[in-house]
Each structure stands twice: as structure tokens, then as C-alpha cells.
Amino acid sequence: MHLLTRARPRDPAQVLFLALLGLVAAGWALVALDGGQFLTLESVVGIQQRSAALGIVAIGQTLAILAGSLDLSVAYLISLTSLVAAEIMAGQDGNIGQAVAAVLAVSALVGLVNGLVITGLRVHAFIATLGVALIIKGVVDHLYDGPAGAVPESFQVLGYSRIGPVPVSALLWAGVAVAAWFLLSRTRLGYRIYAVGGNEEVARLSGIRTGRVIVLAHVLCSVCAGVAGLLLASRLGAGAPTVGTDGGYDLESIAAVVLGGTALAGGKGGVAGTVAGVLLLAVLDTLFNQLEVNSFVKDVVRGVVIVVAVAVYARRTQGRPA
């Protein structure tokens, strides 16, 4: 807590990218021993395909968490938006425009509700977004009892095409990430997200309208979830009422964010770390796939990795308060 006892910590994102390299190397070795090849074209594509959706959600989650909030409603929102997209497209190329617009509108609206419940009704983000999640779940389950709608060929390009080894979905993810990075490091809103997350009172005394910032952060977070919904719809060729929850995108996105070194309390961290965090989880997945480790081992390792990583950051950044 004191100047003198504080060693200069390395940026968690860097640490994580190093860990990522290490993991890839280790993976290579392991799979080689197993008589396979780790980084085949397919597995590289697989890693990206697997991380794209989670990656996009996690970027949004990063914004919410940096602002000192968090969003548990993304998973259901993804299901909802995948359905909205597929239903409106109804297999017609002509409808893609409206569908995308509708998805963005719906998700922005949900984000707005989240934000207003938190700032206006002063309900803790955890409960607020949990409540909104339930509301969405109810609506989805009520309206749909299975995959619905149809995504036209042309839109499925998003989910399947690739340029060389880089899938379009990965490019989309990269795009979102760069946009978010730009927002955080170059725009006023970005600065204010850090400020509000860092210390809401200080932000207020410095003339920041903290409520608006939190609401905007949630809108952006939900929009990211919406985009993920579009992506998944294009992959599945239809909307699915459980695609979001099956993917466990709510808790996994939060996990990825903190794994990326962003402080759960807000005000500290960034998208670079999140990207690294998501990739790390994806590489782990692929590695397990290649070694045919069953999904239960996977969960155990994931859980341990996340906690250990955060513990390491905690060591680096803070001593014990008096």
C-alpha cells in the first residue's frame, strides 16, 4: 500500500501473452508425444472459431467491468438475439439489413435497461443483470421451444468463410477488440469508464456524470453480446434458444476478463488482457480436444487456471492493507 513497498508490476496482459506462448509450446510438445500435430491449419482455425463468440462477449464484458459493474444477462441476450436475427432473416438475403439493425436495437435496449436499473433504481449490478437475464429467459422460453428461423447462405459467410487461416468471425472479433481498445484509450467515454470504475466519487467530483457512463458501458456490453448472437446464428444457420446458456457465456466471459488481468472492482485493465485471456481458454480447449481429455478434467483445469492467474496478479499489484 505504500510507495516504497510497491514493486513496479508488469502489465498482466504481457504476462498472459507470455503464458499463452508457453502453453502453445507445451501443447506442441504434448501433442507431439501423443503422435499428433498441434498447430494444424484446422486446429488454428478451430481455436479462432471457438474463441470468436466468447471473445466478442468478453470485450463487452470488459467495458462493463472496467466501469465497476458486470453483466450476467449476456448469455440469454445472445440466445435472444440469435433468434431475432434468424427469424427476421427468414432465409432471405434481402432481410439481413433489417435483422442486423433489429439485433443491435434489441441488445442496445437491454443494455439500457440494465444500466438504468443499476444507476436509476440503485440495484446492485449483480442482481439487476440477473433479474434482466431471467426476464429474457422467460420471454425466449415462452416464444420458442427449439431452433427457429433461418439464416441465408450469404450471411453464413460470417460464420464459415475464412481468408487463408483467418476466419471471418475472428476478423469480426478483432474488429470489435480494436474498436473497444480505441474507445478506451482514445475517447472521452473510455477515459470516463476508467474513472468511474476507479472511484465513482472522485469521478463525480471531477465533473463526470457517472450515471451516464455506466449506462453507456452496459449498452456497449449488450451490443457486443448482440453481435455474438449474430455470429452464432450465422454458424448454426438458425436461432437457438439455448445457444447462449449452453456456451455459458455469462460466467465464462467474466472469467476471461479477470483472467486477462482486469480488476473485478473496475478501473484497471483493458481489452488486450481480455483477448489474451480468451485465447488462452481457447488454446486450452483445443489442447484438451487434441489429447481427447474429457470435459470434466477441462472444467477442473479451467477453474484452477483462473484462480491462480488472478492470485498472481494480486501478488504483483498489491501488498496487504493495514
Added chain:
Amino acid sequence: MRRALPVLAVLAALLTAIALVNPHFLEPAGFLAFLKRAAPLVILAAGQYFVIVSGEFDLSVGSLVTAEVVIAARLIDGDESATWPVLALLIAAGLLVGLVNGVVTTKMRVPSFIVTLGMLLVLSGAVFLWTGGAPRGALSEGFRVFGRGGLGPVPWSVLILVVLGAAAIRLMRADFGKTLMAAGDNERAAALSGVRVDRVKIFAFMLSGLAAAVAAILLGGFAGVSAQVGQGLEFSAITAVVLGGVTLGGGRGSVPAAMAGAVTLEALFTLLNLYGVSGALEFTVQGVIIIAAIAAGAVRLPRKPTPRTGDAHAAS
């Protein structure tokens, strides 16, 4: 207690609504049946309360419940004589999980949200790794009686609930409760008053683990082995506690209120089940009611002052 008023109002409304549809609900038998159903969640809420009031989260209780039931089934495997040893083991396991959550949270300074999220993954993974994906083995009758049977007309689970509830209330009145409250309200002030903040928090986590173990025993007893038994319980428990006017972030709210919150939640489930319009929309109703009730209970608190060093350990 003021903050508990909204929930009590909601509870009263729900109970009357239920009674309207189902008069039998007001008879002792009907109400006991309801309490029996509510018991596990109420116990979980009581456990979760300790953690939340100390300013932390416990997301691991859901998968802990599942894990405990699956473990019990596999270890007992229908053998009556194994019942009591396994019961003891389950309690111990619950306490152990709480201990780990607490130690990692306090000593390694990892936000409890993350610690218990990790624990959630580890538990659900490990237990099914052990049983090979699906529960195996069977629970003994002796085990199941706690969730199924009763003492005369009164279900065991209700008796257990009463005992644990009373114990929880005593505990919060005792020095431990007061110091826990203080630690959750203002960790620094508590530490500077000689409170072993880490220790009381660890103990709170252990109580939550214990509650999960008991809930598991009741749920497993009530309906037998199932891989879904604990699904989503962590969220229900936290919601219940907050519904009872306990603020996330710590230092506020009472055990009875938290347990009332759980009863309310269970009443809500029952009601929606009774009116059973569309099985699905009930979630929507649930979400709306929860947000509304909590918004009603929310009061503006003066912001905490920032210490000059600016090192206020904000981490949850």
C-alpha cells in the same frame, strides 16, 4: 430491519395469493409441506448471508450441493451402514470447501467472486470425473429420511431448518456475528480494532459450505440422486439474501430477513407453479418481482470517504 419490510410485504402478498388458489395451503399439513420444500434454499440463504454480510460472494454452493449428493450416492451405494459415516464426511467436505474458498479469498487476495467461480468449475468437474460423467450408486433409506421423512407430522427438514435458523440467529448476536458485521461494513476500522478480518471471513465461508452440505443432504433425501440437483442454487441463494434486504458489499441486513427472502422466493416459485399459466413466462415474472422488490428496499447511503493514500482496497 427497516430494509426487510418490502420483502415481508411481498411475502405476505404471495402467501395470500397462494392460499386463494389452494386453500389446503393454509392447513398445517399444506404449510409444512411448503416449508419442507423451502428448507434447503432457506438454509443455503442463511449460509450465503454470512458470506455476503462480510462483503464477499459464494458462487460455489450450487455445484457443491450437486457434488455432495453425487458423492453420497457413490459412497453409500445403497448400503445402510454407510449412512452415518458418509453424512459426517459430507459435512466435513462442505466445511473444507468453505475453508479453501475463504483462505484463497483472504490470504491470496483473489476476489471471492472469482475464487468461488473457480471452485464451481473445479467441483462440478472433479465429481463427475470421479463418477464418470453421471451419478452412480444409490442413497440409503437412512440417508433419505432427512429429506423425505418426518417426526410425526413435522418433516425432518423443517425441524433441521428451525434448529439451524435459530443457531444462525444466535451466532449473529454473538461476538462472532458482530465482528463479522463490522468487518463487512468497514474492513479497515475492524482490523484497527483488533478484528481478525481474515479469520472471521474464512469462518463465514465455512458456514456457507456447511449450509450447502446440509441443503445437499435434504435435497438428496427428498428426491434422490440427480446430476441437476444443485443447478442455479447459488443464484437463487444470493437473490434470496438480497431480497431480504441484505446489501451486497457487506455490513447490512439480518439473518431472519435473509431467510425470509428465501421463503419469499420459494413462495414465488410455488405460486407461479400453481397458476402454472405458461411454464416459461414465470421466469419473466420472477425477474421483474426481484428487481422491483430490491429497488424498493434500496436506500441511498453516504459514499465512503477515500483515504489519502488512495489504496482503499476496493477489490470485492
Added chain:
Amino acid sequence: MLSMRGIGKSFLGVRVLSGVDLSVTAGEVHAVVGENGAGKSTLMKIICGVHAPDEGAIEIDGRPVSFGHPIEARRSGIAIIYQEFNLLPERTVAENVFLGREPVRRGLVDRAAMEEATARLLDELGENSFGPRDVVKRLPVAQQQIVEIVKALSVNARLVVMDEPSAALAEHEVESLYRLIGRLRERGVAVVYISHRLREVFDLADRVTVLKDGSRVTTLPIGEITPGELIRLMVGRDLGTYFPPRSAGAGEVRLSLRGAGNHRLRDIDLELRAGEIVGIAGLQGSGRSELARAIFGAEPFTTGEMIPARPRSVREGVALGIGLVTEDRKAEGLALRQSVRDNVLLVARAVGGGNRAAVGGLLERVRLSPARRDQEVRYLSGGNQQKAVLVKWLTMAPRVLLFDEPTRGVDVGAKAAIHDLMRELANDGMAIMMISSELPELIGMSDRIVVLRDGRIAGTLPAGASEEAVMRLAAGEAA
């Protein structure tokens, strides 16, 4: 340009300001003085839109205004240096300076411009020990204070409010602050300057307004008043007669330090005796609180020796019969949402021991009205809160009691009560150490004054030493 009339404000039922008038003209430096808790900061926060006044009107250039949010005040050209910490530790100096009004070019934040402007202002302050890109949390308090000053200056306001800007500054830094204020004055900027250091007030101010117990005593051109008169106006009576009489003589040594030190303290030699009140003086950041916390065991000494023993934790400190009334009541002293009763019993419950039965009597003794005992502490006035903290320690019947800024933000009545109580305790044979930034208080209360500078003991002065003597040691000018 600014005029306030009949301003009144209360917090949670405690009246803090009533009927205060204040008018500031362009190019004027207007000092506002008053005891701790007089309401200075609150008045400033009203000017800057942090608090809305309960009564009264504010006009700027004759136009009535009412600020709902700090940003509105800033828009009408008002900037402030807050008394308490107001920076984001994780962000850089430049980011903090321009927080909430980052310069944009084509819709994007213009980092270059930001850092350049910050660098320029740092130069003007003659500050070269750190730059715009440094992360705030790595700066010592004094430099953090500079950042706050720069933050206010960068607004190019027409009115700059400075609430104890010099509190954490060293002499040369204060010098450059003077120069800067001079320049502002030339530019026709109005400055409201709050400080407990009368010398600064007389050096800088054109006019001075005296606040006492939340109301204005008077406003005078600085030329028409002497320091002595000003103090009398602030305190309302002659200091000498006001403080309780000193004790006959000191008893046995209760606690002694030999060459003790830790990360912020160096070879401290100190003795605390039964029946004696030892005053600790020093500028902010000089290590006074650290000293108290180290003796108490909260941030233990790492070197040197302490008799009877060197506590390695708070609990050990308590076990040795040491108590600490912390500097920052709200952040370190009280669990604000718990009842008075639960707060006063906290130590006894946490550590065990203590005389719980005595609580009732003790609350009587500090005259904390019984009605309030089951109230949440946050609803109490600053004075009563402080009394609660005191009782918390008295329950443990400590042998050594350390007070860090015991009367900060405490109104005069409670203040007197606390002073009397401290003396009573001493007379009953307790060893007392008292930290205070308020020299009159320190001098009035102490049997001995130890002055700290940069974590070392700069010197020790006998009872009744002059403020100048203390300040000279504290600021490190040749004695």
C-alpha cells in the same frame, strides 16, 4: 464576481452552516479561516456544486446560479482543490489533471496536448521530480497534492478555490505556490484560500473571512487585523485560559522507543509516561500517523526496540494495553452502519477482555445521550462519533492511548469535552500521545511537544512553546 448570501446546510440533522455570507471580487485572494469543523470545506463544496445549500442564494456576476453537479460549477468558471484526496491512483498525472474534460481533437482525446499542458503547469510550479506520464499511485502524498493543484489550475477558471492546498507541501513547494497565486491574481482570477497556517494567510490574502461553528464571524481586509486577533476571532476566547490545566508531573515510563523505525520512520527515541500528554507535531506526510500506527502495531516497527515489547500486530498492541484513536474517523475508526453500542464494544468483542459492563458508565462520562446508543453511528455528529471511538478504547482500560487528530472536524463543544477528558485520563495515570495539525490545540494540551520531519524526530519542545518554534522545526528551517 461571486457572492453568497445566507447559506445554510446540515448533514443528517447536524447543522454545519447557517446564514453564511461570502463575496469574492475578481483578482482578489480571499482567505477563509476557522477551526477544524468550522464548515470551511462544506462552504467550498457548496460553491463548487458538490453539495446543494439548504438555504441561501449564490450569484455569479450578479446572475443567480444553483449547481446540481460539479460540472455545472466548472462550466461557470469555478475550479477547486479539494481538501481530501481526489485522484485516481491507477491513472497517470495528465489523465488525472484533465479528468472529466479531456481535450479532444476530431472527437478523439488529444493525449499530446494533455501531457504538454500538464508538463507546462508542472514547470510553472517548478516541479520537476515527476512528469505527466507518471502513475499517481506511485507518487508520495506531497506530489499527489501538487497534482491536485495542477488539476485545478488547468481549468483556466475565473475563481479557484484552494482548500488547504499547502497542507502536505514542503517550504520550497509552498514558495512556488505563492508565485503561482500571484500570477493568477494578475490575470484577474479570484482565489479563495483556506489554510490553518496563519502565516500563509497574512502573506497571501487581500481579505479574510472567519468562520466559527458554521457561521461567519466577520470579513476584514488583511491589513486591519493581527494574527493574535484573528486567532481570538476563530476560537472565540483566549487560548491560554481555555485548555484544562496541565498535570502536576509525569509518573513512571509506560512505553519507550529506542532507535525504532520502519519503512517510513527512522531511529525514533521516545518515552511516554503515566499522567503525561505528549504532543506530536509535523507537516502532513511527516510520519505522525505512521508513528502512532507503528507503536500500536498496525504497521509495526521493523528496527530498534520498544519497551515493554514491540507489537507485531494490532492484537498484540491491544494486549500491551495500547489504544489508537485513528486520524480518519470514517475510514478507520468506525463501522458507520453499525450501532453506537456495537461500535464501542467492537474491540472488546474482537480481542476479548475489556470491561463491557463499564460501557454504560463510560457513555455517561463522555455525555453521549442514551437515546443515541442504538442509532447507527453515521447519523451522529462528528463530535459524537469521536466520543464513540474514545469509549471503544476506554472499554479496554488502556495504559497508553494514542490520539491522531482527535478533534478534526469536531465542533467546539465536543472539542472542549474531549480535551477535558484527555486531561482527566492523564491525571488518572494514563500515558497519552496526541497528534494534531492544529498548533494551538497541540500547544495548549501537551506537556511536551515532539516534532517530526520526514519520519525522524526533528526536535522536542517544552510545554507552551511558540507556534513559530514548532513550525520552524517541522518545516526544517534553521532553528
Added chain:
Amino acid sequence: TTDKPTAATEPAASAASTQDSGTGAQSKFFVQADFDAQLAMRSQTPEGPEDRPWEQAIAPKMIDTAQYKKDGPYHLCFSNAAIDNPWRQVGWKTMQAEVGLHEEIGKFTALDAEGKDDKQISDIAELQAKGCDALIVSPNTTATLTPAVTAACEKVPVIVFDRGVETDCPVTFIKPIGGYAFGADAAEFLTEKVPAGGKVLALRILPGVDVLETRWSAAKVVFDQSDLQVVGVEFTDGDAAKTKNIVSDYIQRHGKIDGVWMDAGATAVAAIEAFEDAGLPVPPINGEDQQDFLQKWKDAGLTAVAPTYPTYQWRTPIIAALRILGGEQVPETWNLPQPKVTGETLGDYLQPDMPPLHYALCGCEDLPGFPEAWGGKKS
């Protein structure tokens, strides 16, 4: 380049709505033709070895597989939807044991999609890269996996089982008779045993899963034509506690329930206990071939039936794959027999030494490692 299949996909669904008897609207998954076909198959005698139902096929339309013929050893690949429930657990064990029987299988690669459509899609893509000689797919959901399977068809012979896909590009689709038969078997049993006008409670796991939707839609048709009154159709999420609560609620509300229909046996015992705990006789009920239910059935002397969705179907895909690679003919749609456990046959299927959640029709008794590998005890 694209990994996207060219074949377009059209959901094949035609609703058939009949007069209401508390059963609600007909599922959009209901296809009259399939319904009729399945009900007919129940009475047909399957071709193939008597004692090996997993090799039998009902009314097979054989197709030629010469173009896939190649020499071993073979590399078989399997994209599994999930192994997250006892049924899939038993099946998975059985399949692994089956693989163990054939030394001509050089390598067997299996990926678990953990119930995530998206993961299974990339799993299938990834498997194609592993140089499999044949790809076995157990789709997580029909509609959404179709494109991925279609893509795979172009590279390797594909064998689909359990759940289908909306394309006939796989060489063969292996399934028991199907959900309609399951649902009808149970419903017909109730119409026999429950007195006219009796109140029937229908318990379903969750909506939207085709194999389950068909079961219910068939039952609906049967009930609609019967004089039974379906007092409720509830979703249990396959959660025992929830099932038990729902049943007790209905008992409370209606005083008496005369029959219980279930679309899966997993929580049948919980439903039965609800009656026991209420001190009521257990009405006619259907479960599945899980040991805990069979045990309860025997002990409590229930009036019950257990239609099955045999786990021995997990053996067939391996056998099919080897036949295909051997160039032998296989049925285009491989309809496995789908026996039901009745009062008379109960004795044959009850295996006290197997774990309670074990499925009797695993057809695994003759496989190496039985019973331990399936969690059973040697008797």
C-alpha cells in the same frame, strides 16, 4: 475459401392439430407420415441375428457402399454431442467396448461437444482434418448441426445415430424405431389401464428437443383419441426434486391423479415417491429401462410399462462403419428394434447388480469389461 456446406437446408415440419383434451397444440415437430411409419414398425419383425438386436434392422432398404471400400486398419472418428447424462454415459461406455472388439480399428478419435452446438460444429470440422476413414456423429440438435454434417459428407462416409439431421447425405442413419413409438407405447398403456375419464399428468423434460418432442406429440395423438383427461403437461428439466414437487402439487390440487405419462424415465422414481409420500397408491405410470425404476416397479408391484430408447444403438455405428469400409451393404435408415419392458419381461431386464441409473437395454452383457466398466458388481 469456405468451410460452409453448399447444400441448403429446409426444416421439415408439418403440424397436425386435433381436438383438444388438455394436451394443448400439437408440436411443430410432429410429422404424420413418420408417426404412422413408426407405429407400423412396432409390429414388424426385424431382420438380423435373433440375439443381437443392435445388428437387427426393421424393413431395411439396403444401399451399396462399394465406393467407400478400403483396407484396414481404419481410423474411426466420433463427434459426440455430450456425455452429460446416464443414458449417454452407458451408451458411450458401450461404444468404447464395441471398438475394443475390432482389431481392424487402428485408431478411434472422439470429441465431446459438451452439449454446445457451436463446439460440435468446429469439432466436426476439426475431425475431418484428422484423416478419419469414417465419421460417426451423434448430433446435439438436428437443425443446427445439419450444415456441418453436410460438409463432412463430402470428405468422409458419415454415420449419424440417435438424433437425425435434415439431410440424407450420411451413408446411414441409425436409430431405434423412434420417439413416436416410445410416446405411443406409454400412452396406449395408460389408455388401457386408466379407467375412462381418469386424470393423467404428463411430465416432460424440456421443450424443443426433437427426440423428446416426438414422444410427446405421439402421446398427444393417442390421448386426444382416448377418453382420458390430461390435467397437466409440465416440464421437469429432468430434475428429480422439481418432478416430485410438481407431482405433489397436482395431487394436492386434484386430490387424485389416475395416471402419469413421462417422456423419459430419469425422474420416474421421484414421481412415484411423490405418491408414496402423499400416502396414495401409485397409479399406472411409465418409466424407462433404468434399473432404479425397474427395481421400484418390482418392489412396489406397480402397474407400469417401460418403453425404451435402447442404449445398444451405440454399438451399431461402429459395426456400420466397419461394414461400410468393408464395402458391405447397410440399411439407408437403420431402424433398430425398440422393445418395451412389460410386467411379463420385467424379470429379464432387472439386474440388481447394476447401478440404479444403468439402462437395461445396453446390449453390453457380452462385451469385455462387463459389468465393472458400467459400474456394476460381478454377481
